Amino acid sequence: MELTKQQIVSWLERCAVMFAEQRDFLTQLDSDIGDGDHGLNMNRGFNKVMEKLPSVADKDIGFILKTTGMTLLASIGGASGPLFGTFFIRAAQSTDAKQSLNIDEVHQMLSDGIKGIEMRGKAEPGDKTMCDVWLAVEDELSQARQQQLSLPQALENCVERANRALNDTILMQAKKGRASYLGERSIGHQDPGATSAKIMMEALYQQVGR
Numbered sequence: 001m002e003l004t005k006q007q008i009v010s011w012l013e014r015c016a017v018m019f020a021e022q023r024d025f026l027t028q029l030d031s032d033i034g035d036g037d038h039g040l041n042m043n044r045g046f047n048k049v050m051e052k053l054p055s056v057a058d059k060d061i062g063f064i065l066k067t068t069g070m071t072l073l074a075s076i077g078g079a080s081g082p083l084f085g086t087f088f089i090r091a092a093q094s095t096d097a098k099q100s101l102n103i104d105e106v107h108q109m110l111s112d113g114i115k116g117i118e119m120r121g122k123a124e125p126g127d128k129t130m131c132d133v134w135l136a137v138e139d140e141l142s143q144a145r146q147q148q149l150s151l152p153q154a155l156e157n158c159v160e161r162a163n164r165a166l167n168d169t170i171l172m173q174a175k176k177g178r179a180s181y182l183g184e185r186s187i188g189h190q191d192p193g194a195t196s197a198k199i200m201m202e203a204l205y206q207q208v209g210r
């Protein structure tokens with residue numbers, strides 16, 4: 001099974017719907033350990049992506065992802081804007097000129113995006129950031145490829161793993177971003193950016209899920 005361009009477009013549309021639905025929840029999480037704008041940031045960013053999508057939906061996957069990244073970079077702001085923006089801009093690199101992606105190409109796309117976030121944010125595993133979810137996803141996807149799982153099965157495993165990784169952020173002390181200013185008081189709260197990363201993986205799985 002391949003992930004088609006139409007499914008990539010639907011993925012982005014689904015992200016926009018989910019970030020609208022989860023706006024207040026994400027903002028509440030960010031009020032606990034940050035400045036309370038994360039839900040607003042993600043909702044604003046993906047609303048802008050929705051405005052741009054119609055003009056690029058007939059282009060290749062790389063172009064669509066690159067446009068998404070540049071739009072998020074310009075509209076989210078804060079710490080997470082450059083990180084999610086970089087994710088899509090990097091994800092676009094290997095998908096240039098492609099109209100569909102097999103599992104290896106989906107893995108390449110996501111792992112390029114995740115590497116971009118790591119390079120830009122310099123967060124380590126356990127720092128209580130979105131990287132805790134992204135790196136778990138990358139690991140799960142590598143394993144799925146080695147086991148030659150189907151794309152739906154691989155993405156289902158990624159969502160399960162993302163949920164576990166997200167839950168693990170609760171007990172971590174933040175070492176990066178605003179939450180790190182709280183020191184030990186950041187312990188006991190789920191990380192907002194990691195929650196958004198999980199939402200994006202859920203939205204992707206929903207495009208191929210049975």
Ligand code: ADP
Pocket residue numbers: 030034035036037038041077078079080081083120121122123128129130131176177178191192193194
């Ligand atoms: P801001 O903190 O500027 O208000 P947001 O509230 O939109 O930005 O995003 C906060 C999220 O950004 C955090 O929950 C965390 O997951 C993520 N984040 C912050 N700094 C980093 C970093 N250096 N690397 C990876 N993720 C980070």
Ligand code: MG
Pocket residue numbers: 030034035036037038078
């Ligand atoms: Mg914030």
Ligand code: MG
Pocket residue numbers: 035037078079
């Ligand atoms: Mg902010």
